[in-house]
Amino acid sequence: MKHQKAVLAIILTCISTLTWAQTDLPPTFKGEENRVRADELKRAYLLPTRIVWKRNVSYEHNLLQMTNGQPELGKAGMCLMRTRGQDTASILLDYGREIHGGLHLTMGSGNRREPSKVRIRFGESVQECNSVCDNSDYNKWQKPNLSDDDHAKRDIILEIPRDGQIEIGNTGFRFVRIDLLQPEAQISIKEATAIFRFRDIPYLGSFQSSDSRLDSIWLTGAYTVHLNMQEFLWDGIKRDRLVWVGDLHPEVSTLMSVFGNNEVVPRSLDFACQEFPLPRWLNNMPAYSMWYLIIQYEWWMQNADRSFLDRHHDYIIGLIDLFDKSIDEKGVLKGTSFLDWPSSPDKEGVKTGVQALLIWAMKDGRKLCDLFGDAGHKSVCESIISRLRKNIRKPKSLKQAAALEAIAGTMNPKEVFKRYLEADGAKGFSTFYGYYMLEAEALAGRYQEALDVIREYWGGMLDLGATTFWEDFDLKWAENTNRIDELGDPDKKNAHGSFGAYCYPGFRLSLCHGWASGPTAWLSRHVLGFRTIEAGCRKISVEPHLGDLTWVKGSYPTPFGIVSAIHEKQPDGSVKSSIRKPKAVEIVCNSKNCTISDY
Numbered sequence: 001m002k003h004q005k006a007v008l009a010i011i012l013t014c015i016s017t018l019t020w021a022q023t024d025l026p027p028t029f030k031g032e033e034n035r036v037r038a039d040e041l042k043r044a045y046l047l048p049t050r051i052v053w054k055r056n057v058s059y060e061h062n063l064l065q066m067t068n069g070q071p072e073l074g075k076a077g078m079c080l081m082r083t084r085g086q087d088t089a090s091i092l093l094d095y096g097r098e099i100h101g102g103l104h105l106t107m108g109s110g111n112r113r114e115p116s117k118v119r120i121r122f123g124e125s126v127q128e129c130n131s132v133c134d135n136s137d138y139n140k141w142q143k144p145n146l147s148d149d150d151h152a153k154r155d156i157i158l159e160i161p162r163d164g165q166i167e168i169g170n171t172g173f174r175f176v177r178i179d180l181l182q183p184e185a186q187i188s189i190k191e192a193t194a195i196f197r198f199r200d201i202p203y204l205g206s207f208q209s210s211d212s213r214l215d216s217i218w219l220t221g222a223y224t225v226h227l228n229m230q231e232f233l234w235d236g237i238k239r240d241r242l243v244w245v246g247d248l249h250p251e252v253s254t255l256m257s258v259f260g261n262n263e264v265v266p267r268s269l270d271f272a273c274q275e276f277p278l279p280r281w282l283n284n285m286p287a288y289s290m291w292y293l294i295i296q297y298e299w300w301m302q303n304a305d306r307s308f309l310d311r312h313h314d315y316i317i318g319l320i321d322l323f324d325k326s327i328d329e330k331g332v333l334k335g336t337s338f339l340d341w342p343s344s345p346d347k348e349g350v351k352t353g354v355q356a357l358l359i360w361a362m363k364d365g366r367k368l369c370d371l372f373g374d375a376g377h378k379s380v381c382e383s384i385i386s387r388l389r390k391n392i393r394k395p396k397s398l399k400q401a402a403a404l405e406a407i408a409g410t411m412n413p414k415e416v417f418k419r420y421l422e423a424d425g426a427k428g429f430s431t432f433y434g435y436y437m438l439e440a441e442a443l444a445g446r447y448q449e450a451l452d453v454i455r456e457y458w459g460g461m462l463d464l465g466a467t468t469f470w471e472d473f474d475l476k477w478a479e480n481t482n483r484i485d486e487l488g489d490p491d492k493k494n495a496h497g498s499f500g501a502y503c504y505p506g507f508r509l510s511l512c513h514g515w516a517s518g519p520t521a522w523l524s525r526h527v528l529g530f531r532t533i534e535a536g537c538r539k540i541s542v543e544p545h546l547g548d549l550t551w552v553k554g555s556y557p558t559p560f561g562i563v564s565a566i567h568e569k570q571p572d573g574s575v576k577s578s579i580r581k582p583k584a585v586e587i588v589c590n591s592k593n594c595t596i597s598d599y
Helices: 002-016 060-064 138-142 212-228 245-258 264-275 286-303 306-311 313-326 347-372 375-389 399-408 413-421 434-443 447-463 518-527
Strands: 042-046 050-055 079-082 089-107 116-123 155-160 165-180 186-198 206-209 530-534 539-542 551-558 561-569 575-581 586-589 593-598
Touching (some): 060 089, 060 186, 079 089, 079 165, 206 212, 206 518, 212 245, 212 447, 245 264, 245 286, 245 518, 286 306, 286 347, 306 313, 313 347, 347 375, 347 399, 399 434, 518 530, 575 586
Parallel strands (some): 539 586
Antiparallel strands (some): 042 186, 089 165, 089 186, 116 155, 206 551
């Protein structure tokens, strides 16, 4: 009953945050507020930046010029598509970067009174736009260069009007292909704009340095998470448009570094607890319930939102009890062990990593119990940690598990670096757990090596045309491979479509996945040096590690305003720091030459 009351309170709060005070609705809607939900996202219309490819199309350059969006009679100044016998007319458009939304067509006249049949294909890559979409058989996912419509329709056949407008699609994409299907048909398109739906919020955090590649990586990670900040915080905007609590941790870390606070985080955690009430594990996986406790504590340290924390009090305590019941005296946890997909083949390594993750979670759970003044459950957390330490083993080779052991304090970070991370650089990194491998390198004091990995691994995606970071990536994918923004050589493999595994082979692979944003948070924390040491950012430590950079500057958002810093390497290798802060924030600066001023 206690658990049911806790979840009921969370459900009511979750619903209330989605309702809308109807002050902006026409007066005819008075009394009907309970059937209206606000669209919190802003809409913008984006022109394509280039024509990638065309067939039986003329005056296509008109699609690169913004119009007033109003349908009009005729076809003057419009793009013309005309089929020749059975030969379709086709055009492939590039909107410049990954976005979330759909397509808005403004039409002129055609050669037929009836609507015309077209095929619209959305793609995160050029190759995906040209791919075959097959939804018939799960096993076909294992074949390369196939796509499907799981989570969001990306391949749509429909009729479009003449002299009118139509909106199509709701997915993540960068490219759109339009095919006119009927023989001897002609249509005129005045405007083919992408509908960009996004949260209209400022980027409060920033990062600039003497290395523009790192700057691009920081901003790409920030943008990746921004796109996934829909009504809830999603995993991906094309596929996995769901709230996966474990996957949220890198996203929330990045979000705090860029935006500071946003209602999408508490709302998503409210929703997750509603969807998976105790005694179920969040997302049906024990590890994802561990991440929930870690997120709760880190969100508290950033924002000190007591009302949110208290709302989750009973759930947090109930979850600690559930872990207590699920771990035997030998420190063995019942239930499915999962870290991320690339680590899955190493089952013993995954179990070792999950044990370390649970120790990390119980350490944060212990701190949460201190905030609640709950000595009894703090003791439960300590008992769980004691039992788990009986069962900790060193992983054979799994970098994910070794990184978690360094963070949890069950293995010396310097040993983790020497045994698991040093030899192969970015080899064996994954887009999700790469963040924790970087954290382990920082704990070992190997900041330069971490910077090199960021440039090589996350920069490797940029080299292949990425504008957001991907669900999965391996450096081998870049060998003799077509970029995602080019038609490419048919004798080469495609960076998108020829690879991927597990639940994301081929074009199912998401090219905008929030869990891949870790370098953004890492660069803010370890290069700019911002680390919160008192709840609500009341006190922040600034300890920059520039590695081979000559300078870095940027900002970090707090509830009291932005803290900004400029760090410059001096001829003797020391760092000169200049920091500006709100009066309410105390700064502990580790640079010997440090100037701090209020604004």
